[in-house]
Amino acid sequence: MIIEQRFTISYHYNVHFIADVFSIHNTTFSDILSNHSGSGFSPSLLFVIDSNVGIRHPQLQPAIKNYLDKRVPGQLNAYFLVIPGGEKAKENDNAYQAILRAINQYHIDRHSFIIAIGGGAVCDVTGFAATVAHRGIKLIRIPTTTLAQNDAAIGVKNGINAFDKKNFLGTFATPVAVINDGTFLKTLSQRTWISGISEAIKVALIKDARFFERIEQLAPALGERDEAAMQETIIECAKLHLQHIANGDPFEAGSSRPLDFGHWSAHKLERMSDYKLLHGEAVAIGMALDCTYAHMMGYLGTDARDRILELLLQLNLPIAHPLLERTEELLRGLHEFSAHLGGILTIPLLTSIGHARNVTFIDEQVMQQAAKRLIAISQSTSLV
Structure with a gap:
């Protein structure tokens, strides 16, 4: 019965x-x-x-x-x-x-x-x-x-x-x-003011290329603590987040989490730094890492990768950290993220600004190379 x-x-x-x-x-x-x-x-x-x-x-x-x-x-x-x-x-x-x-x-x-x-x-x-x-x-x-x-x-x-x-x-x-x-x-301190912008960049990168372009335009004003520029950014970011929650998988029954773009390493880096890294700073590094990996894997073009890294740098958001050198510990974040998703690794990676694809496998050797590449870029003035 x-x-x-x-x-x-x-x-x-x-x-x-x-x-x-x-x-x-x-x-x-x-x-x-x-x-x-x-x-x-x-x-x-x-x-x-x-x-x-x-x-x-x-x-x-x-x-x-x-x-x-x-x-x-x-x-x-x-x-x-x-x-x-x-x-x-x-x-x-x-x-x-x-x-x-x-x-x-x-x-x-x-x-x-x-x-x-x-x-x-x-x-x-x-x-x-x-x-x-x-x-x-x-x-x-x-x-x-x-x-x-x-x-x-x-x-x-x-x-x-x-x-x-x-x-x-x-x-x-x-x-x-x-x-x-x-x-x-x-x-807010300048550091806290800026770090929150990383979440707006995140949602723009995976959902709305026009919003990303608008953040590029607003970047000088955001850096100067222009309240109108920040309010515009927050409202548009919130709108896109809420649309995703309503139209997607609000209670995360599946393993696809586009709003967690850049977060597998961000969560690990926060803990590795004993939370000296702010969440927004860790997300900025996480996005930079995944974009560098996507570029090395042939998913993301050079121009798009450069625009992303240049925006992060223009806003004084970090794209790298010495903790990236501890690659073995960092990569354990992939397995922890997989467990958090329900056992199936699903990572959103960009194919262009405003568009992402889910991958279920990460080449850890390439990811290690991406981490080293990011450290080198952050120590130079060239994105080549």
């Missing part, structure tokens, strides 16, 4: 692009709370704040309290938890457990909201905790870095690292909303 069960769930959330989310004149946050609160319930709010954001925005918590007093009057409990920012937030379960303890201590239930304010790692770990507590608490993400606004915080994935592997523990869960507030980007 077989009883078939079948049902469909519709997912929906908005990504907002605004400034000054907690200005009392801005209704975005209060509208989200109102639209997603159950009738008759007075939700509690747990704000999980990246320590780096707290340092650069010391008035953030008072501003939130004032906003809630003015725009969300009534019986509303708001609590705050500050956790370390950066990839170290995901490296062990300290931050994750701290969030779970706060959820328990403050009686955050399924009618409540957890609001992650920070970089991609803080959004990841907060989302993971919000998903597993009570089988799911409503999550609002307010990403505060160029990388998180471009990529890390706008999708459906949450996770932390474990067993010496990136994102070994994780969930797929949609947020209630994502709020990209450009005001937070103003206080």
Whole structure:
């Protein structure tokens, strides 16, 4: 006997692009709370704040309290938890457990909201905790870095690292909303400002040659911290990411992961550097490595490879690192990436700017040569 069960769930959330989310004149946050609160319930709010954001925005918590007093009057409990920012937030379960303890201590239930304010790692770990507590608490993400606004915080994935592997523990869960507030980007260091652009370059390379050309045009302005140029880049990048999630394989049932272009080595390089390399910097190196390999294998033309490397260099993104010399350790990243994909290695490689093909085999000797070639290029002024 077989009883078939079948049902469909519709997912929906908005990504907002605004400034000054907690200005009392801005209704975005209060509208989200109102639209997603159950009738008759007075939700509690747990704000999980990246320590780096707290340092650069010391008035953030008072501003939130004032906003809630003015725009969300009534019986509303708001609590705050500050956790370390950066990839170290995901490296062990300290931050994750701290969030779970706060959820328990403050009686955050399924009618409540957890609001992650920070970089991609803080959004990841907060989302993971919000998903597993009570089988799911409503999550609002307010990403505060160029990388998180471009990529890390706008999708459906949450996770932390474990067993010496990136994102070994994780969930797929949609947020209630994502709020990209450009005001937070103003206080980023130049290094962090630039590193997030690598995710925009990534999605342009695999999906949209015109967007890549536009980033080339905007590169001088981006390097000079032009806010309009960055906002344009983030919006287009987010649009392409969201289109892929909706029209592709949102919960990654298959092994094809075009949005992970350049990431097999990026994840390994991050760990090898003890996270001294920022994620965006590691992705830039990973893309440069895969493009050099694709060129050596005859998939990608010389002109395209040169344009890609020149753009990365123009933006002061790294294309190489001394860690590339540890090729045996680096190439273990291929096997770890294969396990993460479900046991079948599937690597997207460019055939031209805006187009990629999946390969299921990497010639490790050629990849070693590509790594050496990149190191040589980074030490010279010639791409020949």
